[in-house]
Amino acid sequence: MSAPRVDELVLEDATGVWVIRSTSDTVYFIDADSSLLLRRTGPNSPPGFADNRWAPLIEVQSIFAGDRGVIRVGDRHRYLYDYDADGLDYGWWIQRLVTEIAYVEGEELARLPRFPQDGAL
DSSP states (O other): OOOOEESEEETTTOOSEEEEEESSSOEEEEETTTTEEEEEOOTTOOOOTTBTSEEEEEEEEESSSOOBSEEETTOOEEEEEOSOTTSSOOEEEEOOOEEEEEEOOHHHHHTSOOSSBTTBO
């Protein structure tokens, strides 16, 4: 059985972990219960401050619609995240055009890192 998919994810109503795939090989995971973001880069993606580890998700903004807290297939999104709990700055990523939003469960969920990793944010 395949994981449930949606065309729109409203973060304030969502629960569990979701994967957001795009036209890029880079994949984003959101833990809606804990407001965390995990970015797994593709082979041609530039590196970010918190790649391959969970970071607190501060905000998601739609590039096309302009609203916040909603992720849609067919839209691009800006993710604002806190890569350093002791720092003064946030990081951000802009994702390519979203092609799929799916609930993460089973083996895929088990392969994700736990939070926090090695006591670091």
